Amino acid sequence: xxxxxxxxxxxxxxxxxxxxxxxxxxxxxxxxxxxxxxxxxxxxxxxxxxxxxxxxxxxxxxxxxxxxxxxxxxxxxxxxxxxxxxxxxxxxxxxxxxxxxxxxxxxxxxxxxxxxxxxxxxxxxxxxxxxxxxxxxxxxxxxxxxxxxxxxxxxxxxxxxxxxxxxxxxxxxxxxxxxxxxxxxxxxxxxxxxxxxxxxxxxxxxxxxxxxxxxxxxxxxxxxxxxxxxxxxxxxxxxxxxxxxxxxxxxxxxxxxxxxxxxxxxxxxxxxxxxxxxxxxxxxxxxxxxxxxxxxxxxxxxxxxxxxxxxxxxxxxxxxxxxxxxxxxxxxxxxxxxxxxxxxxxxxxxxxxxxxxxxxxxxxxxxxxxxxxxxxxxxxxxxxxxxxxxxxxxxxxxxxxxxxxxxxxxxxxxxxxxxxxxxxxxxxxxxxxxxxxxxxxxxxxxxxxxxxxxxxxxxxxxxxxxxxxx
Amino acid sequence: xxxxxxxxxxxxxxxxxxxxxxxxxxxxxxxxxxxxxxxxxxxxxxxxxxxxxxxxxxxxxxxxxxxxxxxxxxxxxxxxxxxxxxxxxxxxxxxxxxxxxxxxxxxxxxxxxxxxxxxxxxxxxxxxxxxxxxxxxxxxxxxxxxxxxxxxxxxxxxxxxxxxxxxxxxxxxxxxxxxxxxxxxxxxxxxxxxxxxxxxxxxxxxxxxxxxxxxxxxxxxxxxxxxxxxxxxxxxxxxxxxxxxxxxxxxxxxxxxxxxxxxxxxxxxxxxxxxxxxxxxxxxxxxxxxxxxxxxxxxxxxxxxxxxxxxxxxxxxxxxxxxxxxxxxxxxxxxxxxxxxxxxxxxxxxxxxxxxxxxxxxxxxxxxxxxxxxxxxxxxxxxxxxxxxxxxxxxxxxxxxxxxxxxxxxxxxxxxxxxxxxxxxxxxxxxxxxxxxxxxxxxxxxxxxxxxxxxxxxxxxxxxxxxxxx
Numbered sequence: 001x002x003x004x005x006x007x008x009x010x011x012x013x014x015x016x017x018x019x020x021x022x023x024x025x026x027x028x029x030x031x032x033x034x035x036x037x038x039x040x041x042x043x044x045x046x047x048x049x050x051x052x053x054x055x056x057x058x059x060x061x062x063x064x065x066x067x068x069x070x071x072x073x074x075x076x077x078x079x080x081x082x083x084x085x086x087x088x089x090x091x092x093x094x095x096x097x098x099x100x101x102x103x104x105x106x107x108x109x110x111x112x113x114x115x116x117x118x119x120x121x122x123x124x125x126x127x128x129x130x131x132x133x134x135x136x137x138x139x140x141x142x143x144x145x146x147x148x149x150x151x152x153x154x155x156x157x158x159x160x161x162x163x164x165x166x167x168x169x170x171x172x173x174x175x176x177x178x179x180x181x182x183x184x185x186x187x188x189x190x191x192x193x194x195x196x197x198x199x200x201x202x203x204x205x206x207x208x209x210x211x212x213x214x215x216x217x218x219x220x221x222x223x224x225x226x227x228x229x230x231x232x233x234x235x236x237x238x239x240x241x242x243x244x245x246x247x248x249x250x251x252x253x254x255x256x257x258x259x260x261x262x263x264x265x266x267x268x269x270x271x272x273x274x275x276x277x278x279x280x281x282x283x284x285x286x287x288x289x290x291x292x293x294x295x296x297x298x299x300x301x302x303x304x305x306x307x308x309x310x311x312x313x314x315x316x317x318x319x320x321x322x323x324x325x326x327x328x329x330x331x332x333x334x335x336x337x338x339x340x341x342x343x344x345x346x347x348x349x350x351x352x353x354x355x356x357x358x359x360x361x362x363x364x365x366x367x368x369x370x371x372x373x374x375x376x377x378x379x380x381x382x383x384x385x386x387x388x389x390x391x392x393x394x395x396x397x398x399x400x401x402x403x404x405x406x407x408x409x410x411x412x413x414x415x416x417x418x419x420x421x422x423x424x425x426x427x428x429x430x431x432x433x434x435x436x437x438x439x440x441x442x443x444x445x446x447x448x449x450x451x452x453x454x455x456x457x458x459x460x461x462x463x464x465x466x467x468x469x470x
Numbered sequence: 471x472x473x474x475x476x477x478x479x480x481x482x483x484x485x486x487x488x489x490x491x492x493x494x495x496x497x498x499x500x501x502x503x504x505x506x507x508x509x510x511x512x513x514x515x516x517x518x519x520x521x522x523x524x525x526x527x528x529x530x531x532x533x534x535x536x537x538x539x540x541x542x543x544x545x546x547x548x549x550x551x552x553x554x555x556x557x558x559x560x561x562x563x564x565x566x567x568x569x570x571x572x573x574x575x576x577x578x579x580x581x582x583x584x585x586x587x588x589x590x591x592x593x594x595x596x597x598x599x600x601x602x603x604x605x606x607x608x609x610x611x612x613x614x615x616x617x618x619x620x621x622x623x624x625x626x627x628x629x630x631x632x633x634x635x636x637x638x639x640x641x642x643x644x645x646x647x648x649x650x651x652x653x654x655x656x657x658x659x660x661x662x663x664x665x666x667x668x669x670x671x672x673x674x675x676x677x678x679x680x681x682x683x684x685x686x687x688x689x690x691x692x693x694x695x696x697x698x699x700x701x702x703x704x705x706x707x708x709x710x711x712x713x714x715x716x717x718x719x720x721x722x723x724x725x726x727x728x729x730x731x732x733x734x735x736x737x738x739x740x741x742x743x744x745x746x747x748x749x750x751x752x753x754x755x756x757x758x759x760x761x762x763x764x765x766x767x768x769x770x771x772x773x774x775x776x777x778x779x780x781x782x783x784x785x786x787x788x789x790x791x792x793x794x795x796x797x798x799x800x801x802x803x804x805x806x807x808x809x810x811x812x813x814x815x816x817x818x819x820x821x822x823x824x825x826x827x828x829x830x831x832x833x834x835x836x837x838x839x840x841x842x843x844x845x846x847x848x849x850x851x852x853x854x855x856x857x858x859x860x861x862x863x864x865x866x867x868x869x870x871x872x873x874x875x876x877x878x879x880x881x882x883x884x885x886x887x888x889x890x891x892x893x894x895x896x897x898x899x900x901x902x903x904x905x906x907x908x909x910x911x912x913x914x915x916x917x918x919x920x921x922x923x924x925x926x927x928x929x930x931x932x933x934x935x936x937x938x939x940x
Contacts, residue, residue: 029499030583031815031850113500122860129859161631163869164862345501380501389599390592392634398870399633 015070015077017044017087022130024093026100026114028122033114037100039123042070042089047081053136055085055465056143058166060124060158062151063339066091066098069151072277074441076146079458083465085144090127092120092154094338106337109379115341118390120154125162142468144461148172148436149412150339150347157391160399168401168464170457171417172436176404178349178415180384182393185352185365187414193358195267195409195434196286203290206297207263208359210307211256213300218252239304241312243323251326258326260360262311268435270409273445277435280317283445288313344374348384349415400424401464403457407433407450426460428453485540485547487514487557492600494563496570496584498592503584507570509593512540512559517551523609525555525935526601528636530594530628532621533809536561536568539621542747544911546616549928553935555614560597562590562624564808576807579849585811588860590624595632612938614931618642618906619882620809620817627861630869638871638934640927641887642906646874648819648885650854652863655822655835657884663828665737665879665904666756673760676767677733678829680777681726683770688722709774710781713793721796728796730830732781738905740879743915747905750787753915758783814844818854819885870894871934873927877903877920896930898923 021038048054057080061069070089080087091098094115099105106112124145132141143166147155152174159169177183196204220232233246236255246252265278266286273283282288289310297303315324343349350367353360367384374382392399404417405428412435420426430438432447438454491508518524527550531539540559550557561568564585569575576582594615602611613636617625622644629639647653666674690702703716706725716722735748736756743753752758762779785794813819820837823830837854844852862869874887875898882905890897900908902917908924 025853028856029586029588031586031853032579032583034851109502113502116499116501118499125859129855162862164865165859381504383495383501385599386498389595389635392632395634400868 015044016046017042017070017089019043022127024123024126028119028126035100037093037098039093039127040066040091040097041127042066042087042091044077044080044087047084048086049084053139053141055083056128056131056141057085057087058124058128058143058145059089060120060145060147060151060154061090061092061095062147062149062154063092063095063342065096067096069148073146073148073439075439075454075457078442079454079461082458083462088131090124092151092338093123094341106341112341112378115338115345117154117157117342117346117387121158121161124154124158125165128162128165140469142167142465144464145169146172146439147174148439149174152436156399156402156404159402160391160396163400167468168403168461170403170405170439170461172405172439173407173410173412173416174404175349175412175415176391176417177394178412179387179393180348180350180367182388183415185350186354186357188349188351188411189264189353189358189360191408191411191414192264192267193360195270195411196263196290196359198409199284199286200290200294202296203286203293204359206293206303206306208355209297210259210303211355211361213303214252214256217300217304218246218249236304240308241323243325244327255326256361259307259311262314263359264411266314267409267411270434271437271440272432272447273443275440279314281314282317285314341378341380344378344382345380346383346387348382348387350384397421397425403428403460405430405436405438405453405457407431407435407437409433410435410437426456428456485514486516487512487540487559489513492597494593494596498589498596505570507563507568509563509568509597510536510561510566511597512536512557512561514547514550514557517554518556519554523606523611525553526598526611526613527555527557528594528598528613528615529559530590530615530617530621530624531560531562531565532617532619532624533562533565533812535566537566539618543616543618543909545909545924545927548912549924549931552928553932558601560594562621562808563593564811576811582811582848585808585815587624587627587812587816587857591628591631594624594628595635598632598635610939612637612935614934615639616642616909617644618909619644622906626869626872626874629872630861630866633870637938638873638931640873640875640909640931642875642909643877643880643882643886644874645819645882645885646861646887647864648882649857649863650818650820650837652858653885655820656824656827658819658821658881659734659823659828659830661878661881661884662734662737663830665740665881666733666760666829668879669754669756670760670764672766673756673763674829676763676773676776678825679767680729680773681825681831683773684722684726687770687774688716688719706774710778711793713795714797725796726831729777729781732784733829734881736784737879737881740904741907741910742902742917743913745910749784751784752787755784811848811850814848814852815850816853816857818852818857820854867891867895873898873930875900875906875908875923875927877901877905877907879903880905880907896926898926 020041020043022041023036024039026035026037027033057076059069059073059076066089077087093100094105100114101111104111128143145155145158145166152171153176155169156171156174156176159166193204214236217232217235237245246255266289269275269277269281270284270286275281292306292309297306315321350365352365353363355362371382374380401424403426406413406416406418407430417427418429430449430453433450437450490511490513492511493506494509496505496507497503527546529539529543529546536559547557563570564575570584571581574581598613615625615628615636622641623646625639626641626644626646629636663674684706687702687705707715716725736759739747739751740754740756745751759780762776767773767776785791820835822835823833825832841852844850871894873896876883876886876888877900887897888899900919900923903920907920
C-alpha cells in the first residue's frame with residue numbers, strides 16, 4: 001500500500017477514508033461494448049500496523065450513495081480496528097458517483113441495460129483481483145465481504161459465485177429468498193404488522209382500520225367531520241397537512257401507498273436509540289408513533305388525526321416541515337431510479353396483503369400488472385425466475401462461510417435465511433433488531449441480543465481469517 | 471415423462487435419442503434484447519424403468535455439432551444404462567443447429583456478442599431448471615453433468631457456478647488452467663512432443679528437424695532435390711502432393727501451421743483402437759505415423775518425403791484423397807468460426823515453443839499480435855484475465871464434486887487438473903490415454919488404466935447420486 005490513508009478525511013461522520021476510482025468495463029459479459037467507467041471506492045488502511053498482508057473488509061455496495069452505507073456500517077469499522085483490517089466500501093454501478101454513462105445513464109434503455117446484479121458482482125470481483133495482484137503481489141490476503149439489505153444479498157451471492165475471491169460473507173438483513181414462490185407474498189407485510197403489534201396491538205388495529213376510513217371519507221362529496229368542507233378529499237388533505245391537495249382518487253391511492261411505505265420504513269428503522277438512517281428519529285420510533293394510536297379510535301376524525309400525528313412524528317420529528325409531501329422519498333441517499341429498474345428486471349419481490357394477518361388493505365400480487373408497469377416505465381419485461389436459476393433459491397447448501405443475520409423486527413427478515421443451513425452457513429437472529437442493526441455502530445442502548453450477535457459474527461470472521469492463513 | 475424415447479432413432483451410430491428444442495433467451499444478462507432461439511437437445515429416456523425421478527446425465531455441449539459429441543461419448547451411455555439414468559446432450563449456443571440468429575449469427579458483431587461461456591452455462595441452467603420443474607415436478611432429480619475438452623471445462627464451471635443445479639461433474643480432459651500465467655505457455659507443445667517421444671524418440675527428432683529443412687528448401691529459388699524444379703516451394707508442394715501450389719512464403723507458413731496442427735491432433739487422438747474422432751485412423755496412430763520417421767533422416771529429400779508419408783497416413787488413411795489440402799480443417803463437426811471467436815474473447819490459451827523441450831519451431835507467445843489479429847478478424851479485443859477472475863484460476867478448492875480426468879498422451883492435460891485438489895475434487899490420471907479417452911465407449915483394446923478410470927468414475931458418480939437421495 002503506497003497511500004497513507006490516515007491523512008485523508010473525506011467523511012462527514014467521523015470515519016476517515018480516501019476516495020478512489022477504479023476503471024471497470026461497462027459490460028463484463030460481452031465483447032462488443034468496450035466502454036469503461038470509474039467506479040468509486042472508499043478505502044481506509046489506517047488500522048493496519050504494517051503495509052503488508054492482513055485481512056481486507058470489503059463492503060459490497062447496494063442501491064445508493066456508498067458514503068451513506070459507509071456512515072451507517074459502524075460495526076465494520078469497529079471490527080476492522082480490532083482485527084487490523086483494511087476497510088473498503090465499493091459503490092454499486094449506477095448509484096452515487098458510479099454512473100457508467102454519467103447523467104445519461106438512466107435516459108436510454110441501451111445505456112441502462114448493464115445495471116444488473118451479475119455485472120455488479122463482476123465489478124467487485126475485478127476490483128478484488130486488482131487489489132490482490134497490484135496492492136499485495138505475492139501476499140496472502142483474506143477478504144471478507146460485508147453487506148446489508150440488497151448489499152447483503154450481493155455479499156452472500158458474491159461468496160456463492162466467486163468463492164475464490166473472498167473467504168466469507170456477512171450478509172445482514174439480506175432477503176435472498178424474497179423471490180417468486182420462495183416465500184409467501186404476504187410474509188413481508190405480516191412482519192411489518194407484527195413489529196407494530198409487538199409494541200402495541202391496538203396500534204396495528206388502528207392502522208388496519210384507517211384504510212377503510214380514508215376510503216370512506218375520500219369518497220364523500222360532502223363534509224363528514226365537524227367542519228364543513230367541499231369534499232372528503234379536502235378533509236383528508238387538511239387533516240394530514242399535505243403540501244398539495246388530493247385532487248383525484250388516484251392521489252388518494254398515492255397517499256395510501258405513501259402511508260404503507262411509512263409503516264414499512266418504520267419497521268425497518270425501529271432502532272433502540274435515536275438514529276437518522278432514513279429520517280431523523282427518536283429511539284424505538286414505533287413506540288413513539290404508536291403512542292398516538294395506542295387506544296381504540298372509533299370516530300373517523302380521531303382516527304385520521306391520530307394517523308396524521310403518527311406519520312408527522314416520522315417525517316417531521318425535527319419540527320421543521322410545515323406540510324407533508326406524499327411524493328417525497330424517505331431519503332435522498334437511495335437511488336430510487338436504479339432500484340426501480342432493478343425491481344423491474346431481476347429483483348421482482350412479490351408482496352401481497354389480506355388485511356387479516358396484516359394491517360394493510362387486501363391487495364393480491366398481480367405479476368401481469370406489475371410487468372405492464374415495467375414495460376411502460378422502462379421498456380423491460382421482468383424475469384422473476386431468473387434470480388432463482390442464477391442464485392439457487394433455497395437450494396444453496398453447497399455454499400460455505402456465509403453468515404445470515406436478521407433482526408425479527410425487520411420486515412425483510414421474512415425473505416431472509418433465519419435458520420442455519422449448515423455449520424458454515426449460520427443464521428443469527430436478533431429478536432429486538434430492525435434492518436441490519438448489527439451492522440451499525442455499537443451504542444449504549446443496544447439490546448443485549450445485538451451485542452451477542454456481533455460477538456458471534458466476530459468469532460466466526462476471526463476463524464475464517466485464521467483458516468485462510470492455515 | 472410423456473414421450474417414449476425408446477421409439478425414436480435419430481442417430482447414425484447406434485444411439486437412440488429424440489431431438490428436442492428449448493426456447494432460450496439470447497441474452498441472459500441484460501433485459502433489452504428479448505430475442506429467443508431454439509437450443510437443440512438430444513434426449514433418451516429408455517434406460518429408466520419407470521417414468522418418475524431417477525438420475526439425469528447431462529452433457530454440457532462444446533464447440534461443435536452436438537450429435538458428434540453424442541456419438542463420441544459412449545461411456546455416458548453405458549453408465550446411464552447401468553445406473554438407469556436419463557441421457558441428455560445439450561448443444562452449445564452458436565454451434566450445430568443452435569444458432570441464435572440462424573445463418574446471420576456470425577455475420578454481425580452485435581449478433582455474435584452473446585457467444586460466451588457464461589451465456590452457455592446460463593442456457594444449461596435454464597434448461598435443467600425447466601427439466602426439474604416441468605418434467606419432474608415435486609420429485610428429487612439428481613443431475614450429473616459430463617463434458618470433454620471445452621465441454622469438460624463447462625461441466626466443471628457449471629458445478630462451480632450452479633452447484634444448486636447439478637450434483638456433480640465429470641470434466642474429462644478439461645484444460646481449465648490453460649490460461650494466462652496459470653501454466654507455462656510451452657507446456658502444451660511439450661506434451662505433444664512427449665507423446666511422440668513415448669512412441670519413438672527419433673520420430674520427434676525428425677519432426678523437429680523438418681521445420682528447418684522446409685525453411686531451407688522453401689527459400690531456395692533453385693532445385694535442391696534430385697530433380698530440377700523451378701523453386702523450392704514447388705519441390706515442397708510436389709513432395710507433399712498439395713492440392714494447391716505454395717505460391718508465396720505465407721503459404722509455406724500455412725503449411726507449417728497445418729503440419730503443427732496435424733502433430734497436435736495426432737497426440738489428441740492417439741487412441742488404442744481404430745477410431746474416427748477427427749479423421750479415420752488406425753489404432754495408436756502415432757505409432758503408424760512414426761513408422762515413417764523412426765530412423766534418423768539426414769537428407770532433405772528423405773526427411774520431407776517421410777514427413778509427407780506420415781501426414782498422408784493421417785489425412786488419407788482411407789486412401790481416397792488424391793492430394794492434401796493444407797486449408798482443410800481436421801473435421802467438419804467442430805464449429806471453427808465459433809471457436810475462433812471464443813478464442814479471441816474469453817478463451818485465450820497462450821502457447822509457445824522453444825524447439826528444445828519440444829519438437830516445434832521456436833515461437834514466443836505474443837499477446838499483442840494475437841490481440842491485433844482478433845481485432846482484425848472479429849472487431850473484438852480479448853480479455854485474457856477475465857476467465858481467471860470469473861472461474862477462479864487455481865483457487866477453486868471451495869468447489870466440490872468434480873472429477874478431473876486426464877490422459878497423459880493428450881496435449882490438453884498440460885492445462886488440466888492432474889492432482890486431486892481435495893477429497894471431492896479428485897484427479898484421475900490415465901497414463902495411456904489421449905483426449906478424453908475415458909468418455910469413449912468401452913473397447914476390447916482399452917488399456918487397463920482407462921478401464922480403471924471408468925470404474926473409479928462410476929463409483930464416485932454412484933456415490934453422488936446416493937448422497938443426493940440421503
